[in-house]
Amino acid sequence: MRVTERLSSTTVRNRQRLADGRGRADEAFASDGPSCPGSLIVVSNRQPYRHEYEDEAADSNTGSANISEDEAPPAGTDGGARSTAETRSITVDEPTGGLTAGLDPVVQRTDGTWIAWGDGDADFAVTDERNCVAVPPDDEAYTLRRLDLSEEAIDSYYYGFSNRVLWPLCHGFSDLIENRPNDFEWYRTVNERFAEAVADHATNDSVIWLQDYHLALAPRLIRDAVPAGATVAQFWHIPWPTPARFRQCPGRRQLLEGLLGNDLLGFHVTRYADQFLACVDRFLPEATVDHAHRTVRYDGRTTRVVATPMGVDAESYAREARSIDPDQLSTLFETYGIPRDVTIGLGLDRLDYTKGIPERLTALERFFERNPDWRGEFTFVQKATPSRTDIETYEQYGELVRSEVQRINRRFETADWRPIVYTEDVLPKEQLCALYRCADVMVVSPLADGMNLVAQEYVAASVDGDATLLLSDRIGAHERLGSHALTIDPTDAVGVAAQLETALSMPPYERKRRMNTLRQRVCNGDIESWMETQFDWIRRVHDDRRGDETDRDSDSRESTSLV
Numbered sequence: 037m038r039v040t041e042r043l044s045s046t047t048v049r050n051r052q053r054l055a056d057g058r059g060r061a062d063e064a065f066a067s068d069g070p071s072c073p074g075s076l077i078v079v080s081n082r083q084p085y086r087h088e089y090e091d092e093a094a095d096s097n098t099g100s101a102n103i104s105e106d107e108a109p110p111a112g113t114d115g116g117a118r119s120t121a122e123t124r125s126i127t128v129d130e131p132t133g134g135l136t137a138g139l140d141p142v143v144q145r146t147d148g149t150w151i152a153w154g155d156g157d158a159d160f161a162v163t164d165e166r167n168c169v170a171v172p173p174d175d176e177a178y179t180l181r182r183l184d185l186s187e188e189a190i191d192s193y194y195y196g197f198s199n200r201v202l203w204p205l206c207h208g209f210s211d212l213i214e215n216r217p218n219d220f221e222w223y224r225t226v227n228e229r230f231a232e233a234v235a236d237h238a239t240n241d242s243v244i245w246l247q248d249y250h251l252a253l254a255p256r257l258i259r260d261a262v263p264a265g266a267t268v269a270q271f272w273h274i275p276w277p278t279p280a281r282f283r284q285c286p287g288r289r290q291l292l293e294g295l296l297g298n299d300l301l302g303f304h305v306t307r308y309a310d311q312f313l314a315c316v317d318r319f320l321p322e323a324t325v326d327h328a329h330r331t332v333r334y335d336g337r338t339t340r341v342v343a344t345p346m347g348v349d350a351e352s353y354a355r356e357a358r359s360i361d362p363d364q365l366s367t368l369f370e371t372y373g374i375p376r377d378v379t380i381g382l383g384l385d386r387l388d389y390t391k392g393i394p395e396r397l398t399a400l401e402r403f404f405e406r407n408p409d410w411r412g413e414f415t416f417v418q419k420a421t422p423s424r425t426d427i428e429t430y431e432q433y434g435e436l437v438r439s440e441v442q443r444i445n446r447r448f449e450t451a452d453w454r455p456i457v458y459t460e461d462v463l464p465k466e467q468l469c470a471l472y473r474c475a476d477v478m479v480v481s482p483l484a485d486g487m488n489l490v491a492q493e494y495v496a497a498s499v500d501g502d503a504t505l506l507l508s509d510r511i512g513a514h515e516r517l518g519s520h521a522l523t524i525d526p527t528d529a530v531g532v533a534a535q536l537e538t539a540l541s542m543p544p545y546e547r548k549r550r551m552n553t554l555r556q557r558v559c560n561g562d563i564e565s566w567m568e569t570q571f572d573w574i575r576r577v578h579d580d581r582r583g584d585e586t587d588r589d590s591d592s593r594e595s596t597s598l599v
């Protein structure tokens with residue numbers, strides 16, 4: 037559908053919505069949201085807000101909140117931002133990553149603490165105040181506690197063991213594993229630092245909730261250091277490998293032992309949860325695995341393993357998409373040279389070898405070969421975000437993607453049309469949502485991905501209901517949405533090209549039927565309901581532990597009275 041047509045049909049529908057009252061998703065968000073069964077401490081590698089001081093802010097992104105000297109909160113609440121002469125103002129980047137952006141509003145409601153690596157620049161002057169700040173800047177709701185790590189630690193823990201070993205291993209890229217000397221030791225050291233920081237903040241009613249693969253050793257250390265009443269949980273956002281793959285993992289036994297320090301361990305889909313249990317069976321034979329109930333008993337503790345697919349803040353994507361300003365949209369189209377009257381395809385990824393971008397470009401090439409009529413009529417917008425560029429593989433991957441885009445464009449472009457519009461610009465959420473809404477078809481084709489939140493964002497922002505999603509059959513999102521999207525094998529260029537043809541020639545009623553079902557799924561399984569499920573499980577494992585302790589106490593009383 038053409039962009040102008042789409043906007044006007046929505047305006048009519050919006051008026052209808054206003055007349056009818058609020059929509060389902062709005063109603064869902066009218067509640068106070070999920071409540072945490074204790075005082076929440078979120079622990080993640082990435083921080084939800086990044087403060088930059090004036091001298092460093094020259095080339096900061098759009099979408100940042102700027103606090104001037106006069107507006108800045110007093111030292112001690114905003115991290116003592118004005119404690120040195122050079123820091124006259126602070127720029128705060130708002131959360132943009134799916135994980136941090138999704139959790140931030142929930143933590144805001146809990147008055148909790150978030151502990152993360154304070155990934156500032158090397159010149160970032162580390163002071164206690166700056167590493168313990170109240171966020172968000174305009175409505176201080178919780179404490180962000182930052183860990184500052186040395187360059188060597190970052191190189192080994194983040195660019196090393198996390199992203200040169202665990203990331204390729206868990207995504208099935210064994211040939212890219214680089215196990216450099218000292219990386220695992222640094223990974224352990226940084227996990228210890230995180231555990232110490234948690235112990236500083238934890239109380240008997242804390243719910244400590246760790247995120248992702250950077251922190252596999254921390255749970256056990258935390259369990260041993262915090263009061264017995266605290267609950268330790270973790271969500272593993274990437275795939276978990278099969279035992280055959282996990283065999284290649286250096287320190288595999290310590291990783292499993294570390295993770296079994298959790299009372300609750302979550303994965304997106306049952307396949308990853310079951311593969312984790314299979315790895316425990318294989319590599320930690322002393323542990324007792326109950327596959328039916330997905331629990332592991334090890335070292336006197338029980339870990340419950342669950343599969344709870346993460347969702348997105350569907351309502352906020354829908355709201356942004358509905359509020360597109362046509363003038364802003366024209367500017368966006370002009371900036372990127374997208375003709376107003378073409379059909380639009382979209383790809384949106386970090387520049388990561390798991391995302392299958394070159395394979396997608398090859399599929400587009402096949403599509404234009406097979407469909408000369410679509411030349412000049414279909415433009416594919418590929419937005420890519422450079423990532424982990426200190427790792428050579430990532431840098432090379434970026435170069436490959438850029439050169440493939442150029443090659444394909446040279447092959448098909450005309451004086452006023454390019455088949456692929458490629459950008460690495462940082463786009464604020466409203467522009468992303470504008471792209472989502474204007475895209476007639478989105479191609480999500482990773483070779484592996486724990487979930488893929490972008491696919492869900494696209495569905496949430498497709499408020500007109502007449503767009504189509506092509507979805508890789510190798511990712512977590514496929515297990516949630518697969519039957520209503522068009523399934524693709526990302527390595528099969530001809531198959532992907534054929535599915536693109538199917539999408540573009542699909543009768544409107546079929547397109548709408550599929551998208552409506554996808555939208556229901558994404559709205560019903562949004563970030564709030566995911567959090568609710570997490571907190572329900574946390575409540576349950578907490579109660580189970582209480583029950584175990586009571587049983588143990590009464591057993592020991594009985595045995596004492598028998599003596």
Ligand SMILES: O=P(O)(O)OC[C@H]1O[C@@H](O)[C@H](O)[C@@H](O)[C@@H]1O
Binds near residue numbers: 248273274
């Ligand atoms: O934090 P990075 O290395 O830039 O990667 C972005 C994100 O990639 C995700 O897929 C990981 O699960 C997150 O933990 C991570 O934050």
